[in-house]
Amino acid sequence: MEDFDYLAPESNAAWLEGRGDGRFEQYEQFYRHERARLAEGFDLRAINEGYRDWASHQPSRLLSMLSAPWFGRVAVVILCLYMGSRLIPVVAKLQPVTTGGLLVAAFVGLRVFHWRRRKRRT
Incomplete structure (x- = not known):
């Protein structure tokens, strides 16, 4: 055997x-x-x-991974993407102009935030 x-x-x-x-x-x-x-x-x-x-x-590997800072950031990003994909179409049907303006403001704000952050590093 x-x-x-x-x-x-x-x-x-x-x-x-x-x-x-x-x-x-x-x-x-x-x-x-x-x-x-x-x-x-x-x-x-x-x-x-x-x-x-x-x-x-x-500590167990699972607990170490769950308590890592990058895991929390990834979880927040995934949650925001999911909620945004569910919320934006509903709000866009009710108020399309306001939704478009808020999206443009959010994207411009993100660009400015990343531009300032990159400028501080150098």
Whole structure:
């Protein structure tokens, strides 16, 4: 009977080969850092126990991604685009001239904002 466990990306065999969800890379980075730090008194068993403690205190990748500043910005942009795509056609049917004026003002305001921001950087 053959063992096909290595084919599953979440298996221990895949983890040891460096494939899967990134746990191996995380362990390898921790291992190299600790080996460089404790060159004289290196103890693999102590390192592995230290990794267990270190990994249990790390936040999950999903929570890290959700709390990242770029994720909030992307979520706000997507929400604004969605709400704008739903709201603008309805308002444009009721008051087309006002809607057109507001859209032109918004686009000009965005250009001025980006122009001033670019000017401050240089």
